């Protein structure tokens with residue numbers, strides 16, 4: 001089954017056809033870098049990273065762009081609150097964002113342009129839109145005139161006249177129509193600003209994405225992605241201004257991912273209980289569990305996050321870890337360093353019943369991915385592959401000499417499929433967070449036990465405990481007010 005993708009623009013699943021044969025240009029709206037990444041910020045990156053992995057597996061050469069909005073009202077307000085500059089805040093938050101992407105295995109982004117590096121392009125498009133009378137300057141601002149573009153509303157399937165009817169224009173507004181949106185904003189004193197034909201100012205949000213995507217991917221590219229909350233007004237405005245400027249199609253396919261909810265509630269800054277910072281999550285959960293969470297339902301549907309959901313997934317993934325451990329135990333090879341096909345090809349099960357079963361699941365996995373990147377369905381097939389492999393390797397009659405080749409072929413097929421989802425890329429670090437969290441309470445407990453032992457005048461046992469802990473690098477120091485401990489680095 002050839003790949004089909006759901007296009008928000010046409011509201012149908014369409015066969016996937018690229019502008020340039022064999023190549024894909026993909027643009028996904030990135031973060032406005034004013035606050036630390038929470039799990040909601042990672043939904044789009046993980047989904048589109050997986051989409052890129054699958055397109056590469058199908059043989060496409062993919063260029064993926066994710067922008068960073070590093071100038072915006074929210075950044076200006078936050079920087080003032082924190083007594084820092086917009087630039088410093090943007091750089092700090094961008095570093096946090098990049099660290100979260102790295103931890104989740106999102107490594108396919110080719111360009112991460114910053115809006116502030118594309119001011120010249122933004123000014124050129126804005127001027128072009130004024131020249132074509134799609135936009136007008138107004139006391140230092142520049143607005144797009146939505147009444148000049150009959151197609152306005154085509155992406156979000158809204159009637160522009162209805163949109164206008166309910167809106168009232170503020171008497172102080174510089175706009176001609178309530179639906180007009182800013183391409184350029186004049187800046188107030190103390191705000192970051194750039195010179196422009198309309199005076200000092202800064203770009204509007206929507207125009208940034210048009211400028212960066214078209215500069216890096218050309219005026220017509222294949223996939224434009226983002227969260228469902230961006231369809232209107234952000235993407236609607238992007239498409240209308242880009243197509244009005246170039247006179248051609250902007251993006252062929254518009255893909256929108258569902259948003260994350262926490263225990264059924266929308267994640268919102270105004271409800272702090274719903275914000276789960278990635279930095280905190282990564283301390284408590286391994287990256288594969290988090291990645292699987294974000295891929296476990298169809299990407300257009302909402303994803304519900306909750307501690308019980310993570311626990312359930314983590315327990316489910318144990319069967320994978322057992323499978324890899326058993327493979328290593330039997331063959332001496334590590335699953336993590338195994339070479340597996342990175343391009344789609346045929347799978348020949350020969351006469352093996354195991355490989356026939358795995359081949360069927362592999363086919364269903366690929367059919368699910370071909371059906372608008374249904375990663376949830378694909379993951380379901382992976383569990384079946386793992387169960388088949390575990391059954392095979394754990395049977396009493398297993399004999400590596402006669403059954404090793406088909407077993408290994410099955411494991412390689414599993415690796416081929418996990419690579420597409422970007423999971424189990426590397427051996428999970430020893431559960432260091434939980435171990436680290438155990439050290440302090442365990443040592444406290446030892447100190448309490450030893451204090452009791454001394455009270456009971458069993459000095460021999462108390463000294464033994466101290467000496468054995470010392471041999472492990474833990475120093476106990478008896479002080480008048482009690483015993484303290486510290487861990488010394490041993491020189492070996």
Ligand SMILES: [Zn+2]
Pocket residue numbers: 028029030209234
């Ligand atoms: Zn955007």
